[in-house]
Amino acid sequence: MARRIPSTPRLPRPVRAAYEHCAAVTAQQAPDLRYGVRLLPTAKRRALCSLYAFHRRVDDIAAAPLRADHKRARLRAAAQLVVDLGQGRVDSRHPDPVAVALGHAVGRYRLSHEPLEELVDAARDDLDRAGYQDWDQLGEYCRRRTGALGRLAVEVLGTRPGARDEPRAGEYVDALCTAVHLTHILRDLGRDAVHGRIALPRDEVERFGCAHALWSGSGSSDADLAGLVGYQVERARSLFAQGYALFPLLDRRGGACVAAVAGIHRRLLERIAARPTAVLRRQLDVPAPHKTLITLRGLAGHRPRQLAPHWGQD
Structure with a gap:
């Protein structure tokens, strides 16, 4: 590449x-x-x-x-x-x-x-498709939608000559982009529900008893929305961790670019994790000063894994 x-x-x-x-x-x-x-x-x-x-x-x-x-x-x-x-x-x-x-x-x-x-x-x-029956369907959609954009981006950025894991760059990009896309889905849960769309895997929504809560946009006595969101947060964290292997393959400025975007979304994921039921009421976001700080840390050579201890409630 x-x-x-x-x-x-x-x-x-x-x-x-x-x-x-x-x-x-x-x-x-x-x-x-x-x-x-x-x-x-x-x-x-x-x-x-x-x-x-x-x-x-x-x-x-x-x-x-x-x-x-x-x-x-x-x-x-x-x-x-x-x-x-x-x-x-x-x-x-x-x-x-x-x-x-x-x-x-x-x-x-x-x-x-x-x-x-x-x-x-x-x-x-x-x-x-009206939705996704399971994670296999949603994960493949993420790979073809967000992952495709990420793979093209890495073709533009280029990889370090002789990078050991260069043949696996596409795999790492797909994991990182899927983590970002899943974070977007969690952020947009409330807005999507208002428009009659549930983008999370249907079998997992039903397992946590959240189908009615998401369709109605309100709580339900048998709905474990916090559990559903927490389950997806753990999946996204795992995907981010897999995707971090991409950074050693990129040069300084390419790595800083990807670290900034990944870091902002990882920060957003942790905000969602801290307030799992708030996603039905409003879209959570990362304050602009924090985004700027994450970007500067990426430019300074930090990677998202190094920033993780600083993420959480603001």
Whole structure:
């Protein structure tokens, strides 16, 4: 995965404008990701923002209040864009700024097309599936949705030449991204329930007697919401621990970027663990000063495992 990227001349104006559009999408829709990407060199920061903007687009299509056939048509267009990218048919004259930026990033970093296809397939899954019966189903969805984005990000960041565990980088990325996605699911439990969606494995929700509590958004005498959330927190902690093996494979700035994003989400996970039933009432978050501190510690060479003793209730 280690690659030597040649220097490039000043970007054409349409390409710069396309990257600026993707940066604005990232800043607005993924403020936590912004803490990490701003630690990167300009070219890598731009590329990661283009990847996120495409990910955001397909995700928004699946969630949009549109008829299913309209959503499928838009996802077919996204899938065709991936094909066009693979065949080199996207250039700065394309009318879509996300396509222009992504096309430039794919060419510069020789990005794999399979993860881009997985992002679209995961969005199609959102249309075809009302929920997830068990962790195997949800874990595979996370791997294809968030993990695919993470694997593309590591292709941009690159790995240290000769890193011993480089062949396992994809495995570590999938674990880390699944931990982040599961943390998002826990954060959004209340909001999703209001919209009639339960993203946790159905068999585990039923085991803890929480189906009615989540659908109604209120407590129930036989519901163990704290137990359900605690069970998922332990799973996410284990996934974070597996994913930490990625950091020795990255260079200083790439590692700092990933450490910032992972650290913010691990901090959020611990806030959820401290208030497991609060997720039904509101979305918990990490205060901005704490996010900044985590980012600075990542830049200084700290890793999430080293920061863990400082995490907990604020």
